[in-house]
Amino acid sequence: MTLTMNAVTLNAVGRQILPPTTLHVPDQHMVGLTAPSGAGKTSLLALAALIKRPDTGEISIDQIPIPWGKGAPKIPVSARQRIGVLPQDPRRFADPRLTLAQTVTAPLAFRDRRSRPAPKQYQDQLLALADQLRLPEKVLDRHPSQVSDGQLQRALLARALSLNPTLVLCDEPTSALDPATTTVIFEVLRNKADQGACVVVASHDRASLAEHCDEIVPLADLQKGQ
Numbered sequence: 001m002t003l004t005m006n007a008v009t010l011n012a013v014g015r016q017i018l019p020p021t022t023l024h025v026p027d028q029h030m031v032g033l034t035a036p037s038g039a040g041k042t043s044l045l046a047l048a049a050l051i052k053r054p055d056t057g058e059i060s061i062d063q064i065p066i067p068w069g070k071g072a073p074k075i076p077v078s079a080r081q082r083i084g085v086l087p088q089d090p091r092r093f094a095d096p097r098l099t100l101a102q103t104v105t106a107p108l109a110f111r112d113r114r115s116r117p118a119p120k121q122y123q124d125q126l127l128a129l130a131d132q133l134r135l136p137e138k139v140l141d142r143h144p145s146q147v148s149d150g151q152l153q154r155a156l157l158a159r160a161l162s163l164n165p166t167l168v169l170c171d172e173p174t175s176a177l178d179p180a181t182t183t184v185i186f187e188v189l190r191n192k193a194d195q196g197a198c199v200v201v202a203s204h205d206r207a208s209l210a211e212h213c214d215e216i217v218p219l220a221d222l223q224k225g226q
């Protein structure tokens with residue numbers, strides 16, 4: 001999958017919180033995005049994830065522009081399911097009522113129109129994802145409050161990868177994590193890119209970005225000359 005964002009902007013409460021920004025990420029490519037706090041990287045990722053719509057500008061996936069605005073067709077669920085998102089702040093995002101096994105397999109259950117979590121039905125995928133992210137099997141039956149930040153973050157990345165997305169977007173995936181967990185997460189993302197996905201990682205961890213990404217792009221550079 002390729003992602004192109006052409007001069008996208010985003011407004012909130014009457015002011016522009018993301019100035020015109022242009023980003024192109026080809027497939028098999030992993031881009032590290034850096035920016036000072038509050039500069040708009042979470043906003044940019046929300047646009048790329050098709051969670052928010054840009055106020056101006058255009059987003060294309062595989063060179064096909066996403067239609068927005070009045071009368072535009074709804075973005076199909078199948079298109080959204082090709083996008084895996086790891087949000088900032090796992091503690092806020094994770095549902096405290098679900099076990100890690102239920103959390104990881106939730107997108108599979110949703111895809112199959114199940115009304116409730118069914119991790120037993122997806123045992124093979126669950127164990128493969130847990131193995132990939134070095135998530136011990138014994139923690140899968142625990143709830144978020146019973147696991148470490150690193151284990152929770154790895155479970156949320158497993159969840160983001162559960163439908164084998166071709167676009168992977170991560171917002172500060174390793175902030176406050178130990179070096180071993182950081183390495184696991186970056187290696188898994190690198191593997192996804194090597195297998196053909198387009199990966200965008202916003203992070204302050206320059207050393208990890210330099211080690212694993214194809215390029216590091218400061219957000220300010222995406223806003224020059226627009």
Ligand SMILES: Nc1ncnc2c1ncn2[C@@H]1O[C@H](COP(=O)(O)OP(=O)(O)OP(=O)(O)O)[C@@H](O)[C@H]1O
Nearest residue numbers: 012013017035036037038039040041042043044088
């Ligand atoms: N819903 C909102 N209403 C008003 N302002 C907002 C809203 N969401 C974000 N902002 C503002 O927009 C700007 C960009 O926010 P964003 O979360 O995208 O930045 P960020 O680069 O991800 O920051 P951080 O690294 O601190 O998470 C910030 O100045 C923020 O205060």
